[in-house]
Amino acid sequence: MHPPLYYLLATPFFLFDHLTSQKVTQFLSLLLSAGNLYILYLLARKLFSDVLVRNISFLLAIFLHSYVTFSLYVSNDTLTFFIGSLLFLLLHRYIYKPTQSNEVALAVVMGLGLLTKGTFLAFGPVLGMVVLLSLWKKETATRIIVFRLLVFGFLSLSIGSYKYIENYYAEGRPIVHNIDFFQYMPADTYVGLKSIYYFNLKRLVRNPTFFQGDPFLEHVYPIIFYATFWYKFSEPFNGFELGSRTSFKYIGSLIYLVGLVPSLLIILGFLKKSVSSVRFLRTMKESSDSLFAKKLEEGAWLSILLLSVILVIIAGLKYNVWVCFQSRLFLQAFFSVMWLLYVGLKAVRKTSSLLFYAGSASILLVSFLYLVYYLTEGIHLLS
Numbered sequence: 001m002h003p004p005l006y007y008l009l010a011t012p013f014f015l016f017d018h019l020t021s022q023k024v025t026q027f028l029s030l031l032l033s034a035g036n037l038y039i040l041y042l043l044a045r046k047l048f049s050d051v052l053v054r055n056i057s058f059l060l061a062i063f064l065h066s067y068v069t070f071s072l073y074v075s076n077d078t079l080t081f082f083i084g085s086l087l088f089l090l091l092h093r094y095i096y097k098p099t100q101s102n103e104v105a106l107a108v109v110m111g112l113g114l115l116t117k118g119t120f121l122a123f124g125p126v127l128g129m130v131v132l133l134s135l136w137k138k139e140t141a142t143r144i145i146v147f148r149l150l151v152f153g154f155l156s157l158s159i160g161s162y163k164y165i166e167n168y169y170a171e172g173r174p175i176v177h178n179i180d181f182f183q184y185m186p187a188d189t190y191v192g193l194k195s196i197y198y199f200n201l202k203r204l205v206r207n208p209t210f211f212q213g214d215p216f217l218e219h220v221y222p223i224i225f226y227a228t229f230w231y232k233f234s235e236p237f238n239g240f241e242l243g244s245r246t247s248f249k250y251i252g253s254l255i256y257l258v259g260l261v262p263s264l265l266i267i268l269g270f271l272k273k274s275v276s277s278v279r280f281l282r283t284m285k286e287s288s289d290s291l292f293a294k295k296l297e298e299g300a301w302l303s304i305l306l307l308s309v310i311l312v313i314i315a316g317l318k319y320n321v322w323v324c325f326q327s328r329l330f331l332q333a334f335f336s337v338m339w340l341l342y343v344g345l346k347a348v349r350k351t352s353s354l355l356f357y358a359g360s361a362s363i364l365l366v367s368f369l370y371l372v373y374y375l376t377e378g379i380h381l382l383s
């Protein structure tokens with residue numbers, strides 16, 4: 001079950017709502033979504049030096065369906081995305097100025113993340129390692145490093161451990177999922193090795209959503225991740241049924257096709273920075289302070305995303321239910337995804353103008369398709 005922070009913050013808003021309409025409560029989501037977008041803007045402006053590539057990459061934050069819609073629902077996802085981006089901002093400040101005050105701020109927000117959603121467990125090991133390495137590079141005494149790590153962990157867990165302690169007291173284990181109590185769909189996602197390696201874009205394009213779609217696609221992890229990242233594959237009953245229950249759903253097919261190019265750019269960025277991070281491990285002791293900070297930060301971004309995805313996969317494998325493989329469950333690390341898109345696009349710009357134009361055009365086109373989708377759904381809902 002979810003930790004309580006979002007629901008506590010939403011309660012004063014809900015006092016002005018009723019069960020059939022939560023528009024006032026949704027205003028909280030709107031505020032958090034706007035704040036989240038502003039934080040991403042600050043990060044991109046400060047950390048992405050190539051202005052053209054930065055602006056094109058930032059379109060993902062503005063239009064990506066899974067990020068935009070779940071930022072605006074009455075759901076703890078909206079607070080999760082906000083706190084995730086805030087942690088990236090505080091992480092940047094700490095790496096370049098590892099003071100105790102910045103350390104405390106990072107620990108407090110980490111605790112608030114744990115008090116919002118269990119997916120923030122993926123941030124803990126990375127932030128702890130950042131504190132350790134930052135102090136080590138400053139040649140801080142070992143006993144002080146240990147003390148500050150203990151304080152960091154104490155603050156984070158003091159703020160964020162409530163739900164996990166309650167779970168252990170009530171159920172005998174710290175992490176409990178609602179599927180542990182309500183098995184609302186068959187636990188049969190895994191059907192063999194095809195669930196792991198199979199990817200058939202043509203089949204997905206023909207069946208862009210879960211509703212009256214291809215049942216086999218619900219058993220393929222890469223398809224579920226891809227489809228829930230780019231479009232509303234698995235949300236047929238959210239009040240916006242035009243794009244899932246009518247022929248208009250095939251705009252999702254176009255989005256899947258066009259989204260393949262930026263997906264490849266993200267993968268390229270991931271491979272490029274993975275190699276860079278491994279090389280850094282060999283030379284970090286001799287590197288200058290500025291290079292150390294830069295590479296440590298990039299390694300942290302990469303590790304946070306990787307651990308976030310692994311955490312989602314672990315939950316999916318444990319419960320064997322396809323909805324556990326939704327991409328939104330790791331989008332508290334969205335900044336890392338946007339950064340990898342930036343890295344991939346910047347890399348092809350150096351290699352080939354044609355590839356750069358093709359990559360940029362694909363991002364612009366998918367943004368246009370999202371705009372058409374949002375306008376059409378909105379007009380239909382209001383009509």
